[in-house]
Amino acid sequence: MKIRTIPLTLALLASSAGLAQASGLPQTPPPYFAANCANCHGTDGKSTAAIPGIAGKDKDWLEEVLKAYKQGTRPATIMHQLAKGYTDEEIAILADYFSRQK
Numbered sequence: 001m002k003i004r005t006i007p008l009t010l011a012l013l014a015s016s017a018g019l020a021q022a023s024g025l026p027q028t029p030p031p032y033f034a035a036n037c038a039n040c041h042g043t044d045g046k047s048t049a050a051i052p053g054i055a056g057k058d059k060d061w062l063e064e065v066l067k068a069y070k071q072g073t074r075p076a077t078i079m080h081q082l083a084k085g086y087t088d089e090e091i092a093i094l095a096d097y098f099s100r101q102k
Contacts, residue, residue: 029090029097036082037094045098055101062095 037054041047045055054062068074069083070091086094 029093033090033094033097037098040078044101046101054098057099059095059099062098063092066091066095 037045040049040051041054042049045053045057047053065074066079066083066086067088069076069079070086072080074080083091
């Protein structure tokens with residue numbers, strides 16, 4: 001009986017992800033997104049070190065800053081290299097996610 005619940009669970013997860021995508025709702029970034037940011041900005045963007053936290057920052061500001069890093073128009077030590085690895089859609093998802101962290 002447990003074997004039958006696994007496909008059903010996977011189907012439900014896939015359909016809910018599809019609904020979120022179809023409705024235009026932002027999705028939670030994959031775990032590696034948060035891990036990349038957490039290396040410097042802390043878990044969920046809540047930094048306790050010299051590097052500023054990004055949790056709760058304005059979504060549009062975060063997206064603008066990340067795109068500026070990606071384009072090389074904002075000075076950085078490492079962010080310009082990291083931001084180049086994200087598409088504009090991924091940057092929007094990250095900005096939305098971190099803006100909602102408290």
